[in-house]
Amino acid sequence: MTEQEARRMRRARFEGLAHLVVEPLHRYLLRRTSADMGEDVLSETMLVLWRRLDDVPGLGTDEPDPGDVLPWCYGVARGCLANARRADGRRLRLVERLIRSQEETPAGAADHSELHAALDALGALDREVVRLWAWEGLAPRQIAEATGLTSNAVSIRLHRAKKKIAAQLGRKDAEPTGHKRDEGRSSQ
Incomplete structure (x- = not known):
């Protein structure tokens, strides 16, 4: 057989x-x-x-x-x-x-509800760009590769999104704490 x-x-x-x-x-x-x-x-x-x-x-x-x-x-x-x-x-x-x-939020834990609300106010693509930059630590050229945008477009979106977030959080300067001033700019 x-x-x-x-x-x-x-x-x-x-x-x-x-x-x-x-x-x-x-x-x-x-x-x-x-x-x-x-x-x-x-x-x-x-x-x-x-x-x-x-x-x-x-x-x-x-x-x-x-x-x-x-x-x-x-x-x-x-x-x-x-x-x-x-x-x-x-x-x-x-x-x-x-x-x-x-x-169960620990007693000493920071309340980030305002930040999440500010992020939610952004468009989906801008929110993703900010998250890739802030949470994943990617540079604009890396974000461009992940999203299919150009590095320049990522830098512009990131700059505008950070300004919107800062305005919603009521910051006088648009500089998020813990980041260098040139970190959102393209290295090209």
């Missing part, structure tokens, strides 16, 4: 199995979870069945008996559903932890 014939036979066996078990597994999952999760778990179950096709009991015959095949497939679906529920639980715990960490 050639490799191609073996693949064709394996595929035919899987299609026969899928024809036999998809509907019962789908009903099984829908009775235990939401429709969206049921679809995802069914897909994962079918993937496991494909990988473990040789382990499915009673599948070696030409006409597999649903009574031999389905219980094992239900077990696979049950395991996949348990994995999906554990993953959802981990995601939920992570989201809750992130929400708690945002709510």
